[in-house]
Amino acid sequence: MDNGVASLVGLVRISKSYGGVRACREVDLTVRAGEVHALLGENGAGKSTLMRVLSGDLTDYTGTITVGDRPVRFHGPADAQRAGIAMIHQELDLVPGLSVAENIFLGREPRTRLRTLDRRAMLRETRTLLRRTGIDLDPRRQVGELRTGEQQLVSIAKALSLDAKVLIMDEPTSALSSAEVDRMFTVIAELRRAGAGIVYISHRMDEIGRIADRATVLRNGCVVAEFDARDMTADQAAEAMIGRPVRAMFTTHETADTGEQLLEVRDLVVPRSRPGRRDPAGISLTVRRGEIVGLAGLLGSGRTELLETLFGAGGRRRGSVIFKGRPVRPRGPRSAIRLGMVYMPEDRRISGLALDHSVLANTVLSVVDRIARLGVVSRRREAGAATRIVRDLSVKLASVRDPVSALSGGNQQKVVLGRMLLTEPDLLLLDEPTRGVDVGAKAEIYHLLGQAAQRGMGVLLASSELAELVGVCDRVIVLRGGRDVAELRTEQAGEADLLAASMGEVVPL
Amino acid sequence: MTTDFVAETRRASVRSMVFRFQSLFGLVAVFVAAIVFSPSRDGELLFLTSDNLFNVVRAVSEIGIIAVGMTFVILIGGIDLSVGAMLGLAAVGSAVLLVENDFGLVPAVLVVLAVGLGFGLLQGVASAVFGIQAFIVTLAGLQIARGLARIWSGGQGVAIAYGEGPGEAPIAFSLLGERTFNGLVPIPALIFVVVAVLAVLFLRGTAFSRHVYAIGGNEKAARLSGVPVTRVKIVVFGICGLLAALAGIIHAGQLNQGSPNDGLGYELDAIAAVVVGGTSLAGGRGSVVGTVAGALLLGVLNNILALNSVDTNVQLLIKGLVIVVAAGLQRLRPS
Ligand SMILES: Nc1ncnc2c1ncn2[C@@H]1O[C@H](COP(=O)(O)OP(=O)(O)OP(=O)(O)O)[C@@H](O)[C@H]1O
Ligand SMILES: [Mg+2]
Numbered sequence: 062m063d064n065g066v067a068s069l070v071g072l073v074r075i076s077k078s079y080g081g082v083r084a085c086r087e088v089d090l091t092v093r094a095g096e097v098h099a100l101l102g103e104n105g106a107g108k109s110t111l112m113r114v115l116s117g118d119l120t121d122y123t124g125t126i127t128v129g130d131r132p133v134r135f136h137g138p139a140d141a142q143r144a145g146i147a148m149i150h151q152e153l154d155l156v157p158g159l160s161v162a163e164n165i166f167l168g169r170e171p172r173t174r175l176r177t178l179d180r181r182a183m184l185r186e187t188r189t190l191l192r193r194t195g196i197d198l199d200p201r202r203q204v205g206e207l208r209t210g211e212q213q214l215v216s217i218a219k220a221l222s223l224d225a226k227v228l229i230m231d232e233p234t235s236a237l238s239s240a241e242v243d244r245m246f247t248v249i250a251e252l253r254r255a256g257a258g259i260v261y262i263s264h265r266m267d268e269i270g271r272i273a274d275r276a277t278v279l280r281n282g283c284v285v286a287e288f289d290a291r292d293m294t295a296d297q298a299a300e301a302m303i304g305r306p307v308r309a310m311f312t313t314h315e316t317a318d319t320g321e322q323l324l325e326v327r328d329l330v331v332p333r334s335r336p337g338r339r340d341p342a343g344i345s346l347t348v349r350r351g352e353i354v355g356l357a358g359l360l361g362s363g364r365t366e367l368l369e370t371l372f373g374a375g376g377r378r379r380g381s382v383i384f385k386g387r388p389v390r391p392r393g394p395r396s397a398i399r400l401g402m403v404y405m406p407e408d409r410r411i412s413g414l415a416l417d418h419s420v421l422a423n424t425v426l427s428v429v430d431r432i433a434r435l436g437v438v439s440r441r442r443e444a445g446a447a448t449r450i451v452r453d454l455s456v457k458l459a460s461v462r463d464p465v466s467a468l469s470g471g472n473q474q475k476v477v478l479g480r481m482l483l484t485e486p487d488l489l490l491l492d493e494p495t496r497g498v499d500v501g502a503k504a505e506i507y508h509l510l511g512q513a514a515q516r517g518m519g520v521l522l523a524s525s526e527l528a529e530l531v532g533v534c535d536r537v538i539v540l541r542g543g544r545d546v547a548e549l550r551t552e553q554a555g556e557a558d559l560l561a562a563s564m565g566e567v568v569p570l
Numbered sequence: 571m572t573t574d575f576v577a578e579t580r581r582a583s584v585r586s587m588v589f590r591f592q593s594l595f596g597l598v599a600v601f602v603a604a605i606v607f608s609p610s611r612d613g614e615l616l617f618l619t620s621d622n623l624f625n626v627v628r629a630v631s632e633i634g635i636i637a638v639g640m641t642f643v644i645l646i647g648g649i650d651l652s653v654g655a656m657l658g659l660a661a662v663g664s665a666v667l668l669v670e671n672d673f674g675l676v677p678a679v680l681v682v683l684a685v686g687l688g689f690g691l692l693q694g695v696a697s698a699v700f701g702i703q704a705f706i707v708t709l710a711g712l713q714i715a716r717g718l719a720r721i722w723s724g725g726q727g728v729a730i731a732y733g734e735g736p737g738e739a740p741i742a743f744s745l746l747g748e749r750t751f752n753g754l755v756p757i758p759a760l761i762f763v764v765v766a767v768l769a770v771l772f773l774r775g776t777a778f779s780r781h782v783y784a785i786g787g788n789e790k791a792a793r794l795s796g797v798p799v800t801r802v803k804i805v806v807f808g809i810c811g812l813l814a815a816l817a818g819i820i821h822a823g824q825l826n827q828g829s830p831n832d833g834l835g836y837e838l839d840a841i842a843a844v845v846v847g848g849t850s851l852a853g854g855r856g857s858v859v860g861t862v863a864g865a866l867l868l869g870v871l872n873n874i875l876a877l878n879s880v881d882t883n884v885q886l887l888i889k890g891l892v893i894v895v896a897a898g899l900q901r902l903r904p905s
Contacts, residue, residue: 374793374794393793394796395796395797395798397796398795398796404794406794411788411790412788413794415783415784415787415788415791416787417855418783418784418787418854422780422783422784422787425780426784426792426795427796429777429780430777430781432777433776433777436776436777436778438776438777440775480795484796
């Protein structure tokens with residue numbers, strides 16, 4: 062009850078183990094009315110676990126949860142919701158086969174007087190909700206067809222519609238660009254004024270500084286630091302998370318202005334393949350060897366579609382793509398990889414990894430037929446290749462035979478990167494390579510990309526995190542509505558310029 | 571440093587080995603139970619006579635061969651309901667070609683195997699290229715194969731007589747009903763063992779098998795990693811059809827006839843063997859070793875129930891329970 066502000070909920074000595082892994086150890090935490098409480102920590106620190114306990118999702122914990130100073134025991138998320146606690150999950154829990162509106166009202170659908178589903182009311186209310194939160198989405202679209210960022214918006218809208226007293230947001234913005242984040246922050250500020258308490262988890266340190274009032278840092282399941290977020294520096298927070306001083310986030314690699322032209326895209330157009338997708342409508346760009354080129358843009362600007370199309374995993378296209386001096390048109394991922402391109406999809410759990418297969422199987426997947434002689438794979442060479450790349454990328458693991466699901470998010474991402482690098486590619490196409498990755502692993506991934514560029518590879522990197530684009534890339538190309546609308550050199554331009562260009566404001570070049 | 575890593579890898583694989591071969595433990599348990607409950611005659615346990623043991627293997631050889639093919643299909647997250655009908659079609663085909671069309675042994679066998687392979691490949695194309703669900707494709711395939719078997723046989727069983735003359739099959743074909751190695755090992759059991767060993771080696775050591783597992787584990791990720799998903803799927807359905815046809819040939823040779831109703835319901839027995847063997851119906855996890863153990867487990871169970879003259883209806887109940895228990899045990903496996 063410090064500061065005289067009422068605490069909405071409290072966690073007292075909460076511990077939770079998965080088998081032998083102790084994910085949370087005796088954690089104390091309070092959420093007060095009218096505050097945004099940031100929860101920080103490395104991948105695997107136990108943030109999600111702790112919040113899943115609070116939201117009634119995990120029920121086999123020890124310790125006490127109090128709501129308004131009374132101890133409670135939740136037996137499921139429905140109990141917690143009744144007590145006014147709602148959560149946006151990191152791994153989104155939407156039903157892909159249902160529409161946006163159906164997902165938002167799942168389990169509490171409006172009924173007509175005859176007790177049948179009132180579709181009209183559902184659509185109407187969804188539209189109002191989306192308008193209030195500034196989300197530009199058709200409520201009838203199927204959620205499975207949406208991009209990760211759009212799905213995050215749906216989850217946020219759904220959580221907001223629950224009118225919760227305590228709202229837990231577990232990495233709600235990891236695939237959102239700064240314009241969408243700004244809008245979310247306006248809504249969060251409103252909730253805070255209205256007296257709600259918000260727990261906010263994010264690996265984007267700039268967001269914490271902007272939105273949070275207090276911050277709690279977890280390491281290995283224990284609370285290691287608490288800050289007043291308003292006078293906490295990003296370095297302080299990172300150091301508390303990792304337990305030692307952080308290394309420089311961005312290392313400069315030698316910019317290779319002089320490298321030979323690797324990729325040239327001219328007037329790339331993908332005729333509208335699926336409704337609601339904003340497909341490339343005329344994009345031109347170049348990538349040289351040794352260069353890291355960024356792709357900036359809002360949700361729906363066509364970044365993912367551009368990368369998929371180049372990789373042969375998108376729709377039919379018009380326009381020319383010249384790669385290593387030859388016009389190419391890969392028929393699919395397999396032929397693109399043969400040409401020397403590799404692609405990292407934005408959602409590694411859905412399109413990147415077979416999670417319950419071993420690290421070994423996942424890393425060598427793209428090269429098993431190259432490792433094989435007459436179709437027979439030598440186990441020794443296979444394990445050798447996996448072990449080498451895992452060590453090169455310093456992936457933290459006990460054994461390459463462990464399932465990928467046992468790794469933290471950042472290390473899972475490195476496994477995908479390792480699989481790509483094993484093919485000895487010339488061009489890396491990366492879509493949000495550090496989504497949901499903690500600060501330490503982010504710095505390592507940036508470092509690895511710098512090394513790849515130094516070795517003469519070209520990198521085309523789509524990201525919604527402006528700090529990343531400015532810090533890592535040599536040049537950034539801004540997409541809007543499926544077109545390239547600006548190109549900025551990061552030596553001269555900053556985040557503000559990128560944002561302005563993405564939003565459609567005139568940028569002096 | 572390297573040796574450290576290797577040792578670590580080895581330790582982990584011991585752990586995973588225990589679970590990989592859990593179906594073998596099930597087999598051992600049922601085997602022990604069979605010994606305990608075995609009736610005896612003249613102080614000898616009937617179950618343990620070599621004659622009886624080889625009979626168990628012979629009895630499961632057709633289902634076992636089919637189940638090996640089914641394992642491949644289930645590993646990629648598919649299912650093949652047409653295998654029982656394919657067995658009937660192949661049995662009829664063998665009988666008709668040998669008896670009515672006077673084909674030699676080798677040409678007849680090759681034609682029937684080609685029919686099975688082709689049929690499987692077509693189902694693979696329908697499922698992988700046109701994106702129709704495997705369940706639907708092979709349900710249709712089941713009907714089509716049964717229909718073809720009826721047409722080919724004229725609707726009735728075709729008996730196989732052996733001899734040199736016209737309308738008679740080469741004597742060699744009747745060997746399928748015989749035993750080798752001093753009349754000890756039934757030929758079908760031998761074929762089953764060879765098929766199983768080849769499949770085990772194939773699934774362990776080839777790039778193709780890595781692709782099979784990857785598709786079952788996460789098809790989208792496999793495709794984006796450059797796995798030729800469509801081609802692998804088609805080939806897998808081809809393998810399954812081929813092995814079902816092989817089982818059909820054996821069936822005709824053992825019974826000296828081919829009937830269009832042969833193999834009725836075998837697809838379910840094969841699926842049961844695969845599942846009891848620890849392969850996940852969701853795909854991406856499982857092994858042929860497990861499937862062989864699963865088939866043998868069900869075979870031993872059948873055998874001991876029959877030796878004790880348990881009522882056939884009760885037999886069904888017990889078999890059902892065993893399948894559920896075996897599937898339930900898999901949930902204990904760490905994920
Ligand atoms: N379902 C699970 N089964 C077993 N272990 C788990 C499970 N979920 C999480 N863990 C383990 O518990 C620990 C804490 O995981 P948690 O997901 O809470 O971390 P986090 O702080 O949310 O990380 P991230 O930033 O990557 O989201 C990790 O060691 C993780 O491997
Ligand atoms: Mg988490």
